[in-house]
Amino acid sequence: MKTSIATVSISGEFPEKLQAIAKAGFDGVEIFENDFLAYDESPRDVGRMVRDFGLEITLFQPFRDFEGMPEPHRTRTFDRAERKFDVMQELGTDLVLVCSNVSPISLGGIDRAAADFHELGERAAKRGLRVGYEALAWGRHISDHRDAWKIVRRADHPNVGLILDSFHSLARKIDIGSIRSIPKEKIFIVQLADAPLIDMDLLYWSRHFRNMPGEGDLPVTDFVAAIAETGYDGYFSLEIFNDQFRGGSPKAIAADGHRSLIYLGDQVRRRPGVTSLSVPAMPERAAVKNVAFVEFAVDEADADQLTAMLKTLGFRRTQAHRTKKVDVYQQGEIRILVNTESVGFASSAYAVHGPSAYAMALEVEDADEAYRRALALGAEPFSQPVNPGELEIPAIRGVGGGLVYLIDTKTQLGRLWEVDFQPVEAGEDPEPAHLTTIDHVAQTVAYEEMLTWLLFYTSIFDTRKSPMVDIIDPAGVVRSQVIENAAGSLRITMNGAENRRTLAGHFIAEKFGSGIQHIAFNTDDIFATAAALRANGFKALPISPNYYGDVEARFGLDPELTERLRSENILYDRDEDGEYFQLYSGTFAEGFFFEIVQRKGYRGYGAANAIFRISALKKQIRPEGMPTV
Numbered sequence: 001m002k003t004s005i006a007t008v009s010i011s012g013e014f015p016e017k018l019q020a021i022a023k024a025g026f027d028g029v030e031i032f033e034n035d036f037l038a039y040d041e042s043p044r045d046v047g048r049m050v051r052d053f054g055l056e057i058t059l060f061q062p063f064r065d066f067e068g069m070p071e072p073h074r075t076r077t078f079d080r081a082e083r084k085f086d087v088m089q090e091l092g093t094d095l096v097l098v099c100s101n102v103s104p105i106s107l108g109g110i111d112r113a114a115a116d117f118h119e120l121g122e123r124a125a126k127r128g129l130r131v132g133y134e135a136l137a138w139g140r141h142i143s144d145h146r147d148a149w150k151i152v153r154r155a156d157h158p159n160v161g162l163i164l165d166s167f168h169s170l171a172r173k174i175d176i177g178s179i180r181s182i183p184k185e186k187i188f189i190v191q192l193a194d195a196p197l198i199d200m201d202l203l204y205w206s207r208h209f210r211n212m213p214g215e216g217d218l219p220v221t222d223f224v225a226a227i228a229e230t231g232y233d234g235y236f237s238l239e240i241f242n243d244q245f246r247g248g249s250p251k252a253i254a255a256d257g258h259r260s261l262i263y264l265g266d267q268v269r270r271r272p273g274v275t276s277l278s279v280p281a282m283p284e285r286a287a288v289k290n291v292a293f294v295e296f297a298v299d300e301a302d303a304d305q306l307t308a309m310l311k312t313l314g315f316r317r318t319q320a321h322r323t324k325k326v327d328v329y330q331q332g333e334i335r336i337l338v339n340t341e342s343v344g345f346a347s348s349a350y351a352v353h354g355p356s357a358y359a360m361a362l363e364v365e366d367a368d369e370a371y372r373r374a375l376a377l378g379a380e381p382f383s384q385p386v387n388p389g390e391l392e393i394p395a396i397r398g399v400g401g402g403l404v405y406l407i408d409t410k411t412q413l414g415r416l417w418e419v420d421f422q423p424v425e426a427g428e429d430p431e432p433a434h435l436t437t438i439d440h441v442a443q444t445v446a447y448e449e450m451l452t453w454l455l456f457y458t459s460i461f462d463t464r465k466s467p468m469v470d471i472i473d474p475a476g477v478v479r480s481q482v483i484e485n486a487a488g489s490l491r492i493t494m495n496g497a498e499n500r501r502t503l504a505g506h507f508i509a510e511k512f513g514s515g516i517q518h519i520a521f522n523t524d525d526i527f528a529t530a531a532a533l534r535a536n537g538f539k540a541l542p543i544s545p546n547y548y549g550d551v552e553a554r555f556g557l558d559p560e561l562t563e564r565l566r567s568e569n570i571l572y573d574r575d576e577d578g579e580y581f582q583l584y585s586g587t588f589a590e591g592f593f594f595e596i597v598q599r600k601g602y603r604g605y606g607a608a609n610a611i612f613r614i615s616a617l618k619k620q621i622r623p624e625g626m627p628t629v
């Protein structure tokens with residue numbers, strides 16, 4: 001599978017775009033005419049620059065409003081094509097993309113269009129060039145790849161072929177089965193884009209909301225599988241018109257794009273009936289069994305505050321690292337590590353971000369396989385020296401430059417708690433609070449980074465994403481998206497902050513970056529937990545009394561239950577799957593907090609309650625740090 005990306009897909013000056021594209025690992029680039037026109041160098045120099053970056057020009061595009069023109073426009077259109085052919089020859093590319101005519105003066109008719117393409121094919125052939133025809137979803141007469149294919153077939157010219165673009169076909173829900181019968185040599189190139197499902201005008205949707213395959217909701221994998229079944233193994237080229245990407249970091253967007261293509265190729269390769277696609281071999285997406293631990297980087301003073309909070313939550317200090325200043329706090333199957341080292345990565349994470357949950361460990365079937373897959377998808381490996389006899393845990397860089405450790409039980413890694421750690425004497429143990437497992441880890445990221453991390457998790461781990469929802473913060477909107485596995489043993493909620501006045505935005509600003517903002521634990525009995533926490537001196541986040549009148553009315557709750565919820569500051573939600581109870585701690589270190597949940601069949605995250613807990617949490621953050629609304 002050869003990878004390419006259109007220059008329109010990313011921001012920056014022409015050379016900056018090319019550099020980012022080359023660095024991300026693409027083989028080719030589509031030159032989008034306006035990018036080229038806005039640049040001062042000659043076509044020859046641009047062609048040379050592209051090749052100097054080790055890239056091939058996959059095509060020049062778009063050539064608009066070509067087929068079906070009445071005279072005198074028709075003659076002029078052919079003259080215009082000849083001019084573009086000159087440019088292509090100087091650039092050093094043999095393929096031009098002709099998109100279906102949108103002009104109101106254009107005439108319909110398959111034969112007329114086919115005759116025009118036949119003639120264009122003749123002219124192109126004289127120069128050793130090729131013409132690819134693409135149906136725009138909003139084309140005047142041709143808006144369906146099946147019709148474009150009819151025209152190409154009838155044009156019957158070796159230098160005229162079809163260009164398929166996933167957006168145009170999938171946005172119009174055109175039957176993908178229609179692709180399977182197209183001879184592979186007539187597919188000149190394939191353009192790919194995904195998009196979130198939004199009900200809007202096709203042109204506007206296409207020009208502003210496309211995103212990388214896997215980032216949106218279109219069945220791009222099915223589309224590529226159908227193409228692969230023809231035996232096509234040419235270029236797959238990203239063509240992403242996206243307002244956010246245009247303003248984003250060229251390097252990051254290009255890297256996401258390349259990752260999305262490799263991930264897509266790997267998914268398609270695993271489909272039955274697909275043999276042609278040459279994709280680098282890599283292990284399957286890793287099934288995550290659980291979040292094995294979350295590790296905090298803190299100094300001694302913060303550690304006192306954090307561990308005091310953990311104790312009120314019913315955690316016991318059970319182990320200490322043999323050679324490092326790392327303590328393990330445990331309850332049920334949950335492990336929280338508290339790292340107060342003054343050297344190494346945790347300490348630098350502390351220096352940059354202050355106290356933070358900088359690392360988490362995911363237990364998978366085979367840590368080495370998960371690690372290899374992550375690297376094949378362009379994840380950044382992490383390692384630091386370990387002391388003799390200690391385990392080297394495979395790790396990759398995650399959200400905000402934090403770490404994701406990968407562990408398993410089939411190798412020595414399964415003995416981590418015996419090899420690297422030793423038991424400590426029981427101290428003054430708190431009352432156990434019946435916390436069992438980590439329900440979810442909530443990461444706060446800048447809104448522009450959301451898709452990057454979404455692709456990171458979904459491409460490496462066997463997870464799926466939920467639709468994005470809006471969380472209302474009194475100071476703005478926070479976008480929230482869940483990444484979870486079918487078993488519910490890995491749940492990550494990602495909150496994207498658009499401004500710094502929201503709780504999420506404040507967290508990012510204060511921490512100098514993205515990271516884990518809260519961890520939620522499961523209990524099987526929220527009221528027993530609440531009672532134990534009270535006995536431990538835990539301070540629950542106070543929820544406005546007005547909230548309880550509303551939930552009682554909304555869900556028709558028994559007043560006795562409402563009163564219990566109110567007296568324990570427990571939030572409540574219910575949907576068709578079941579009930580949900582939520583209890584929050586106060587904040588630690590400028591916005592970090594803990595949550596305790598009980599799920600009675602419920603699978604969501606209490607989005608409707610978010611505004612109430614956000615308002616309550618904001619009251620706890622130092623007033624000068626957090627503008628109120």
Ligand SMILES: O=C(O)c1ccc(O)c(O)c1
Binds near residue numbers: 062097
């Ligand atoms: O939005 C457009 O005009 C446009 C142009 C060229 C393409 O390949 C395409 O998919 C869309």
Ligand SMILES: [Mg+2]
Binds near residue numbers: 134165191239
């Ligand atoms: Mg296109």
